[in-house]
Amino acid sequence: MNQSQQTSRRNIFKASLGVAAAAASIATLQAGPAAAQSASSGTTAGDARPGSGFVTTKDGTQIFYKDWGRADAQPIVFHHGWPLSSDDWDAQMMFFVGQGYRAVAHDRRGHGRSTQTDTGNEMDTYAADVAAVVDHLKLKNAVHIGHSTGGGEVTRYVAKHGRSGRVAKAVLIGAIPPLMLKTAKNPGGFPKEQFDGLRAAFLANRAQFYRDIAAGPFYGYNRDGAKPSQGVIDNWWRQGMMGGAKAHYDCITAFSETDFTEDLKQIAVPTLVMHGGGDQLVNIKNSAELAVKLLPKGTLKVYPGLSHGMATTHSELINAELLAFIKA
Structure with a gap:
């Protein structure tokens, strides 16, 4: 073997070590702050919660969750x-763990790392899945924060499963309640044909459909003067493509x-309704402005010009507002 070949092999060996170290670091980060702390301190896995895991629901669905911060x-x-x-929710979870809270988030069935279900993709089951996670982690006095469809999930969960002591407060951000669909009783909603169009675009090319939403109305990147972030767009697309097509379609x-009209009326805990004035996906007049009137203890805060994805594009502002509400 000549000197050039020896040098080449040494470089390949060094590169392999670098890749292995990077992979180990990524695995530790994906396991959550608890695992990272355990790895850095030399403690065993049994000394702290793993930071993430799965809950098996009654129908056998595996719901992935993250659980960061102090257990108490x-x-x-x-x-x-x-x-x-x-x-x-990475920006919010990192912030609130830093503020001393316990931050929990799950992947809805059919989404992210949870089972790609072909059944149960509706609100009653979504809420029951949340209850399974809450029971598994033994959460009490929790603040439930939901964005968009997640706001509907929060509404149904708190109304049906928010037993005394389980829920302290709720927050709806750019949320869908009371009802998105146009009906005789809800004349300000979107016509069914508009949602049929979403389904058609989804079936035609889900990958491109997701790319177009993220690069356009979700973050307001289609507005004049907007400065799109390719990283934010790619991360939205990545998350979307992780989930199951059947579950997303349903x-x-x-x-x-x-x-969610009756659900909203049953929520007795203080509830903050946050909505971007520039939200192009959930019409504020037919959602937040109606929802706050139905909530017994609702408060509405509108953010002029901000988009549906304001928790990402303006995370510092939204995090500060959430913290103030939780502490109040």
Whole structure:
């Protein structure tokens, strides 16, 4: 073997070590802060919660969840929008763990790392899945925060499963309640043909459809003067494509046709309704402005010009507002 070949082999060996180290670091980060702390301190896995895991529901569905922060801290439970995953709350979870809270988020069935279900993709089952996660983690006095479809999930969960001591407060961000669909009793909703169009675009090319939503109306990147972030767009697309096509397709019906009117009336805990004035996907006049009137203890805050995805594009502002509400 000549000197050139020896040098080449040494470089390949060094590169392999670098790849292995990077993979180990990524695995530790994906396991969550508890695992990262355990790895850095030399403690065994049994000394701390793993930071993530799965709950098996009654129908055998595996629901993935993240559980970061101190076990004895007040829990904040995050509910993501369609067709995303718990990763969409990274900015909020990191912030609240840093503030001393326990941050929990799950991947809705058929989304993210949870089972790609072909049944149960509707609000009653979504809420029951949340209850399974809450029971498994023994969460009490929790604040439930939901975005978009996740806001509907929070509404149904708190109304049906928010037993005394389980829920302290709720937050709806760009949320779908009371009802998105246009009906005789809901004349300000979107016509069914509009949701049929979503389903058609989904079936024609789901990957491109998701790319177009993220690069356009979701974050307001289609507005004049907007400065799109390719990383944010790619991360939205990544999360969407992780989930199951059948579950995502069914969820369009779940978020568009579920009526949360009676659920909102039953929520007795303080509830903050946050909505972007520039939201192009959930009409504020037919959602937030109606929802706050139905909530016994509702408060509405509108953010002029901000988009449906304001929790990502303006995370510092939204995090500060959430913290103030939780502490109040």
